[in-house]
Amino acid sequence: MDVTLPAPHEVTNQPPPHAPYDAAADPALIEGLHREGAGWAEADVRRVGLLAGSVEAQQWAEDAHHFEPELRTVDRYGHRIDEVEFHPSWHHLMRTSVAEGLAGAAWSDPRPGAHVARTATSLAWQHTEAGHGCPITMTYAVVPALRHNPELAATYEPLLSSRVYDPGLRVPTTKRGLIAGMGMTERQGGSDVRTNSTVAAPTAESGVFTLTGHKWFTSAPMSDLFLVLAQAPGGLSCFMVPRVLPDGTRNTFRIVRLKDKLGNRSNASSEPEFDGTVAWLVGPEGRGVKTIIDMVTCTRLDCVSGSAGMMRKALVEAVHHVRHRAAFGRRLVDQPLMRNVVADLAIESEAATTLALRLAGAADRAVRGDEQEQSFRRLATAIGKFWVTKRGPGFTAEALECLGGNGYVEESGMPRLYREAPLNSVWEGSGNVNALDVLRALGREPASVEALMAEFALSAGADPRLDAAVQRIGAELADPAELEMRARRLVELMAVALQGSLLVRHAPTAVADAFCATRLGGDWGHSYGTLPAGTDLTAILDRSGPISR
The missing domain is CATH 2.40.110.20 (Butyryl-CoA Dehydrogenase, subunit A; domain 2)
Structure with missing residues (x-):
């Protein structure tokens, strides 16, 4: 019986090179x-x-x-x-x-x-x-x-x-x-x-x-x-x-x-x-600490944007792969489980990017004399530094997994991102240092708390899950007992509520609703890819990554 074998160097079902692509297509x-x-x-x-x-x-x-x-x-x-x-x-x-x-x-x-x-x-x-x-x-x-x-x-x-x-x-x-x-x-x-x-x-x-x-x-x-x-x-x-x-x-x-x-x-x-x-x-x-803290405030902003940028890079690499790779008769991006994963990653990336730019806006207006933005910047930058930098490692690991074994190989670039991902949570103060810095601001600078609550007020009534989270923040702040013990819990809640507040005001409904349902409403599992049934995955994925030029 004659058997036709493939050419030994024929390559099929591999994604094309990603570069060149548009990194600003976000x-x-x-x-x-x-x-x-x-x-x-x-x-x-x-x-x-x-x-x-x-x-x-x-x-x-x-x-x-x-x-x-x-x-x-x-x-x-x-x-x-x-x-x-x-x-x-x-x-x-x-x-x-x-x-x-x-x-x-x-x-x-x-x-x-x-x-x-x-x-x-x-x-x-x-x-x-x-x-x-x-x-x-x-x-x-x-x-x-x-x-x-x-x-x-x-x-x-x-x-x-x-x-x-x-x-x-x-x-x-x-x-x-x-x-x-x-x-x-x-x-x-x-x-x-x-x-x-x-x-x-x-x-x-x-x-x-x-x-x-x-x-x-x-x-x-x-x-x-x-x-x-x-x-x-x-x-x-x-x-x-x-x-x-x-x-x-x-x-x-x-x-x-x-x-x-x-x-x-x-x-x-x-x-x-x-x-x-x-x-x-x-x-x-x-007054060395007071002097150099002006530098640290700026570097912490870059920790947030640096992690957000790396998350976006990991996302577009994952999206590029799943759009071109097929398994079990379908492209990976067309398979419900993979589609759920990359959509979930896209939501997380958009929340991080939106928060980073809001913090940059506060920084810009603060240096131009806006006192309320200065107060908001003081507290929100520490909150963002704590949370966004912590999201990076798990996010990058999930994006790497989208490539399977290909993602574990150095030439894919994903291992470099994976090793880089923990840095920003350590640089310029680990999670505990930033959580304690938030407590310090809460105790010494009441104007910063007022500015944060004013930010939340801009989205009041837009989503009941967000409103409930803001109420929980108020209850946490009203209870001084063992506040240091609860610092991470409080800062995490503040961070996710702040991201939710920004998304319900500025992101498409599909993105904001999925974020509030999962991150604030509890309709989420313990890994990416557990968005609830009925989520508009197509609308989310339309914002998820550039296609190679």
Whole structure:
């Protein structure tokens, strides 16, 4: 009997390459951009979305992750240099981010919505490689903290807000643009920065100190300058530490090692030591935490948007696969169980993106003098940081599973996303730190509670499940007993109610109803893909992901 065998290298039933695709083809992203006051930036966001999804940029992301940074403690002659070398793809990513205004440019842009435009652009650019976003975020976040020393801000802010990426260690004021970092934690204390042991000794020059000590996690050590916490005679204080001093000599910044991390492999995270390191005081002595918290508020916003961007990337990869892969006689996307899973993921992604843009809008209006938005930002950013970053790992695992064994293979890109997903829940304060920060705001800043409740009032009566959740929040707040023990429960409820409030006002009915039914109404299982019968999956999936170009 004759048997016709397939050609040995014939490939069937595999999805085509995803890139090029449009990373900004996200209705929640574009709608939020306009709603939060930055519709003028749509053309730029869409342009960056096309670049992010290009074959070239996706290759930059893969190469930056694969060819990890290398520490060079000395040069060929034995001179101490403490430099980190990066693959060219890292520099391509950095150059693009700076040029597109994702570093400090929003601070010099007078247009209302500039910070929203930055967040929206970063949500699209997040489809490349997350590691390089760390120094980009810190450069953005250092500006408001540095303003506590007007003289330093006048010198360095124009360079921090530049759109020119100018790598290499040189005198900062001779460069066309600067990258900044931050050094807060130490090995003995972690988030408990008041236990820091690094000592700042005053010099004969006013405002200039020398530091002796260490830091435990200082990412992007090739940055031009850092904000560092140290114990001055007046208490824990904030200092600016440049890598190169004004006279051209290297400041003492000894890199002990680079961290061997779970993910975020493209980004160098280091342990620096200070020994007579020259530093300039930023803000009053003894007010270091209050000074640097302006930086932390900004970095926490980027934790939210970073996780939202990664979730969207994982979603579109999953959707691309299930739209092209067939099993048991049907495309995966046409099979009810898989359709339920990707629709459920799409709801979660839209909720995260919508919240990230609302927080960006609050940040933009707060820096322009809106006191209510400042109060809302204070509480809601911590709530969003707690919740959205925690949703990332489970979300990414489910998206990976949509690809089956293909998703477990490195070349799919999903393992990189999976390893990256937990980072934002750890960076800038773990879940407990953020939950306690919410309690701190509730106790010390009643205006922030009023602003949050005013936000909920905008959706009152729109959905009974949301109304019930807001009532539960009121009951939780009214009961002070063991509030710290209940902090996670309270913050989670606040976060989901806030997302629900935004969705019932701004998302299509199918999305808002499914979110409230599952996340607030309890009609949900313990995994993605348990949306109730009758959910309009088609309407949800219509917003779920771009199709390759």
